[in-house]
Amino acid sequence: MAQLPKAITNLINSLERLPGIGPKSAARLAFYLMNTSGSYVNNLAEVLLKLKTEVKICGQCFSVSETERCQICEDGRRNQRQICVVERAIDVMALENVGGYGGVYHVLGGVINPLDHIGPDELKIAELMDRLVQLASTESDKEIEIIVATNSTMEGEATALFINKKIELLGFGKIKVTRIGSGLPMGADLEFADQATLARAMEGRRRL
Amino acid sequence: MAQLPKAITNLINSLERLPGIGPKSAARLAFYLMNTSGSYVNNLAEVLLKLKTEVKICGQCFSVSETERCQICEDGRRNQRQICVVERAIDVMALENVGGYGGVYHVLGGVINPLDHIGPDELKIAELMDRLVQLASTESDKEIEIIVATNSTMEGEATALFINKKIELLGFGKIKVTRIGSGLPMGADLEFADQATLARAMEGRRRL
Numbered sequence: 503m504a505q506l507p508k509a510i511t512n513l514i515n516s517l518e519r520l521p522g523i524g525p526k527s528a529a530r531l532a533f534y535l536m537n538t539s540g541s542y543v544n545n546l547a548e549v550l551l552k553l554k555t556e557v558k559i560c561g562q563c564f565s566v567s568e569t570e571r572c573q574i575c576e577d578g579r580r581n582q583r584q585i586c587v588v589e590r591a592i593d594v595m596a597l598e599n600v601g602g603y604g605g606v607y608h609v610l611g612g613v614i615n616p617l618d619h620i621g622p623d624e625l626k627i628a629e630l631m632d633r634l635v636q637l638a639s640t641e642s643d644k645e646i647e648i649i650v651a652t653n654s655t656m657e658g659e660a661t662a663l664f665i666n667k668k669i670e671l672l673g674f675g676k677i678k679v680t681r682i683g684s685g686l687p688m689g690a691d692l693e694f695a696d697q698a699t700l701a702r703a704m705e706g707r708r709r710l
Numbered sequence: 711m712a713q714l715p716k717a718i719t720n721l722i723n724s725l726e727r728l729p730g731i732g733p734k735s736a737a738r739l740a741f742y743l744m745n746t747s748g749s750y751v752n753n754l755a756e757v758l759l760k761l762k763t764e765v766k767i768c769g770q771c772f773s774v775s776e777t778e779r780c781q782i783c784e785d786g787r788r789n790q791r792q793i794c795v796v797e798r799a800i801d802v803m804a805l806e807n808v809g810g811y812g813g814v815y816h817v818l819g820g821v822i823n824p825l826d827h828i829g830p831d832e833l834k835i836a837e838l839m840d841r842l843v844q845l846a847s848t849e850s851d852k853e854i855e856i857i858v859a860t861n862s863t864m865e866g867e868a869t870a871l872f873i874n875k876k877i878e879l880l881g882f883g884k885i886k887v888t889r890i891g892s893g894l895p896m897g898a899d900l901e902f903a904d905q906a907t908l909a910r911a912m913e914g915r916r917r918l
Binding site: 505509516519520529530531532533534536546549551552554556566567573 | 715717718724725730735737745750755761775776
């Protein structure tokens, strides 16, 4: 069996490490890149090189940013006393794409997952508590809302409960903790929904 | 709606142009790259930059190569009088991965497709004819076999017929043109096969 040129094998090996890309897709992408214009390939390499140097992590919410503090945290029109807690920066993007949310965010950087050796200390939970203590000490009568929007997975649910407990222990009565709604996704058939989703949908029923 | 850092948007836009990668996958990959190690991202950028400079196209078979002539064309143990004609270099890889084929290749660079304005002149068909004329003039009594292994699509079939016609017009009796077998793929159910595949499978039946 003949060997491929090393530059192609190296590229295939690199691409294979990306999530959702198996050996066949990696080979397909490598040969596509081989046959496409050189300027596109060079541009892709350049944006990759710039990624790590140009993108910063916001010092307040830990989302991606171009400056020390991200656009959302700096935005004076946004309610700084409404904080949506998410797992990853991509979740901020998803929620912002919907529009309509006027508060700010807090990116945990993952969820508590003992199997992957990720405990509360690996996440930005202590930073969230610091942020809350600081927020509670200003305008002390105004309510603060924390919307826990971790994923609806077992780990996401456990992390939400953990955060709720932690906030309770802070002992501020004015902090309200909520969890994003769960139930049937829009457009879904009741018939095909799993039991856990259906149970949640019944629990979370609302008055019309 | 808040804007993402420009470096991330640029990367998402670049990744979206890859085949099989939509806007959601592109965003997912970009955020994955954002959170992964810097050395991996830099390495990926480097192999991309090397791709176009280090990989050459073989002067005989037009497959990918590290030298002027590829490993397969240079291999003295391979039968230079058995040429497998394929659409793309990735097809050479697929056939080599199977092993067992002892001939050489000829990469057309695509198929005849009038809708995409790709005619015979855009492909390496003239180069194949030159190669055959040259081959026929050496060891003039030995048979030459051309295995046309273009895809089993309408365009692939048309290109196979076109190449067969062209070779006939060369007027060398000793050139045998064959087409790779078509029929049921291994592991497939007859019940679910389409009519064209079934018809081909019946035509291509073999004695057990």
